[in-house]
Amino acid sequence: MDCPERLGVLLLASLLAVAFAHHDTGVHKNYLIIVRRPYEYDHKLYKDVSSWHASLLASVCDQAKEELEADPANAPRLIYSYRNVVNGFSARLTPDEIEKMSKTDWFVKAVPEKTYQLMTTHTPRMLGLTGPIFPAGVWNRSNMGEGIIIGVLDGGITPGHPSFDGTGMPPPPAKWKGRCDFNSSVCxxxxxxxRSFFESARWKWKGVDDPVLPIDDSAHGTHTSSTAAGAFVPGANAMGSGFGTAAGMAPRAHLAFYQVCFVNKGCDRDDILAAIDDALDDGVDVLSLSIGDDNAGDFAADPVALGGYSGIMRGIFVCTSAGNNGPIAGTVANEAPWLLTVGAATTDRRCLADVKLGNGLEIGGESYYQPKTYVSVLRPLVRDTGANATCSDKSVLTSEHVRGKVVLCYTGGNLTNLEKGSILHDAGAAAVIIVYPELAGSVIAPKAHALPAAQIEYKSAEKIEAYMNSTQNPTARLIFRGTVFGNHRSPAVPSFSSRGPSRQNPGILKPDISGPGVNIIAGVPMPDGLAQPPNELAYKFDIMSGTSMSTPHLSGIAALIKKAHPTWSPAAIKSAMMTTTDTRDRRRMPMLDYDGAPANMYALGAGFINPTRAMDPGLVYNLSAHDYIPYLCGLGYSDHEMNSIIHPAPPMTCRELPVVYQKDLNYPSITVILDKQPYAVNVSRAVTNVGNAKAVYVAFAEAPATVSVTVTPNRLSFTEVNQVQTFTVTIASKKGKLKKRITEGQLKWVSLKHVVRSPIIVSSKKFFQKNTTTADQHTANSQLTAGV
Structure with missing residues (x-):
């Protein structure tokens, strides 16, 4: 919505509030109101959709008295009028008004307010973007994403950060219609x-009063934005570690930032919808959303799913985070199949900091603050005597107890590890050993503490405890070994990365893919928990971990692919990424999960992104926006719900469409359930040739001995580019009902030049029962985790 239009809506709503505010005493809440399709407004009577929505609201509202500190007469009732993402508007309403509204002919449903949550110097080289000799590799083939516009929805962004320096950048393409609310020295x-979107959030949260500029105190938005499209910054580092030239995945792409999240307040659904609504009209090419809700519910009320569908209708690639609620199964967020859902994995960079005990035993650890002034000598080793050894009791962490000593602290309690380090630093402790939770396994995500620190695995603490119990005067020292590369057990999946199966569409593998999301160095306003940074750029970069970090990696890579292949659909780009992934680590062994066991597909997705191969996948599984409509009908959505999702496409009726079941959606992965005799399922797929005009592909299927996979035909011959060939995959149990809960395999289409790989998941029974409660789902999740 442009400024005049939005001001007009607010003015009209304000006048309505003045006229009727004194006749209503109900309590207001924010609601998303879905309007019936194909209900349309009279273009002669209303100049635009916003005026029409305001009239619909006025027709049923008595303008309840606002329970706000401000004068209720000054409070507009209409918050947002949506054009692209959904056929409807958001407004502040009372239950009585909703009841009255439900009796009108234009009303479909009212969805109550909901809050969503937010979920580098080496990764470009690790991912092969630069090639062995700069600037070869994917960057050279895509001109680093020049001319592509990446839209990031997040918290605030740091104006003037060196990652957003525009030196040498060309102007944005003519299609760009957005605006930058910073001044000309920053934009x-x-x-x-x-821009900042806060109209909905400010009704619920004090302290969100007209933040005209999209700035906040968090590092999240700056970190994700610089990861996706940051400029080159030589000498970037995290407290002196990980020195290198920082760059986003698409360093020549343009960045459009939309603030929808606020510190300690989350991200309001209606603000997210409004930001996507404007981003689509602004002209972005890629949307990056490190935002999600683990219980978002059906797609008809999920702003990421709704906005994402409107995006793909315009050819915009939409990249989202899988969430940080692993390792329990069924926790994946952003489940819609038109979204790329990204899990996290480790990189091969570590900053080693070992612990050497007084008995000579050395224990490996990591640290991103390795001060040259630290003298590595044996010092008294003590543990926290209270708060379950978590160093969360400030009365124990006094100078008398810790000065000049090395302190052993377990993660947990009522303080963060950074807060503990700061308290110990102020109390004069010489160093701290942070023990990571047992659930984290072998994956450590260290921070740069205010004092010398080593962060170690939980199992290593047993050796330290045994030593401390064996002597009256235990001692220890830290040995800093600097930054090393080439961890042969990477990539690996961290415990926090959310796992499938999807609850909304279990017949589609989610997450789709994994990318770098552990210990990522990128831009921040100011690092957390530090003493004096060792150099100027250490003020500007920090380490963060999460699927929030893996998402912008894939967003930037999508921009590179889109630049190299401007005619490819979002589904084709997604397919190129998913069918060319790596599934083995640097040892050429299966990638591991956090606990040292091989990672399954519900943790890893199709695999770890390989941008070089994704640029030239050979074949793609293509889908248009329209192709998802029969799939939505197959999921059981009503016509009203389906039309709400596909807005602003023309309304349709499911009975007039051929139903496409989940297994038959032309997706780059295959998921089937063999829970009924004869324990066999046929799956349909179509592939489009985007490689050499003339090519022959032969099918190779891999599966355990209990399952047969037959491909018909098993040979595809192409004679031209963009030619489409169809095939059927028959998956069957060889000996009746499968005993194993989940079986994994893969289908490969192999030519002389390409290998196009699709994951196959076979389940012996349905993952979730319909209409289960949250408690029932958690029980099912626990059983599924045990059975994988």
Whole structure:
């Protein structure tokens, strides 16, 4: 919505509030109101959709008295009028008003307010973007994403950060229609857009009063934005570790930033919808959303799913985070199949900091703060005597107890590890050993503490405890070994990365793919928990971990692919990424999960992104936006719900469409359930040739001995580019009902030049029962985790 239009809506709503505010005493809440399709407004009577929505609201509202500190007469009732993402509007309403509204002919449903949550110097080289000799590799083939616009929805962004320097950047393409609310010294050809969306959030949260500029105290938005499209920054580092040239995945792409999240307040659904609504009209090419809700519910009320569908209708690639609620099964967020859902994995970079005990035993650890002034000598080793050894009791962490000593602290309690380090630093402790939770396994995500620190695995603490119990005067020292590369057990999946199966569409593998999401160095306003940074750029970069970090990696890579292949659909780009992934680590062994066991597909997705191969996948599984409509009908959505999702496409009726079941959606992965005799399922797929005009592909299927996979035909011959060939995959149990809960395999289409790989998941029974409660789902999740 442009400024005049939005001001007009607010003015009209304010006048309505003045007229009727004194006749209503109900309590207001924010609601998303879905309007019936194909209900349309009279273009002669209303100049635009916003005026029409305001009239619908006025027709049923008595303008309840606002329970706000401000004068209720000044409070507009209409919050947002949506154009692209959904056929409807958001407004503040009372239950009585909702009841009255439900009796009108234009009303479909009212969805109550909901809050969503937010979920580098080496990764470009690790991912092969630069090639062995700069600037070869994917960057060379895609001109680093030049001319592509990446829209990031997140918290605030840091104006003037070196990652957003526009020096040498060309102007944005003519299609760009957005605006940047920073001044001309900050807005440039790199950061071309920056806006804040807060109309809905400010009704619920004190302290969100007209933040005209999209700035906040968190590092999240700056970190994700610089990861996706940050400029080159030589000498970037995290407290002196990980020195290198920082760059986003698409360093020549333009960045448009949309603030929808606020510190300690989350991200309001209606603000997310409004931001996507404007981003689509602004002209973005890629949307990056490190935002999600683990219980988002059906797609008809999920802003990421709704906005994402509107995006793909315009050819916009939409990249989202899988969430950080692993390792329990069934926790994956952003489940819609038109979204790329990204899990997290480790990189091969570590900053080693070992612990050497007084008995000579050395224990491996990591640390991103390795001060040259630290003298590595044996010092008294003590543990926290209270708060379950978590160093969360400030009365114990006094100078008398810790000065000049090495302190052993377990993660947990009522303080963060950074807060503990700061308290110990102030109390004069020489160093701290942080023990990571047992659930984290072998994956450590260290931070740069205010004092010398080593962060170690939980199982290593047993050796330290045994030593401390064996002597009256235990001692220890830290040995800093600097930054090393080439961890042969990477990539690996961290415990926090959310796992499938999807609850909304269990017949589709989610997450789709994994990318770098552990110990990522990228831009921040100011590092957390530090003493004096060792150099100027250490003020500007920090380490963060999460699927929030893996998402912008894939968003940036999508921009590179889109630049190299401008005619490819979002589904084709997604397919190129998913069918060319790595599933083995640097040892050429299956990638591991956090606990040292091989990672299954519900943790890893199709695999770890390989941008070089994704640029030239050979074949793609293509889908248009329209192709998802029969699939939505197959999921059981009503016509009203389906039309709400596909808005602003023309309304349709499911009975007039051929139903497409989950297994038959033309997706790059295959998921089937063999829970009924004869324990065999046929799956339909179509592939489009995007490689050499003339090519022959032969099918190779891999599966355990208990399952047969037959491909018909098993040979595909192509004679031209963009030619489409169809095939059927028959998956069957060889000996009746499968005993194993989940079986994994893969289908490969192999030519002389390409290998196109699709994951196959076979389940012996349905993952979730319909209409289960949250408690029932958690029980099912626990059983599924045990059975994988």
């Amino acid at each position: 440039n050809n790199k950061l071309i857009g920056a």
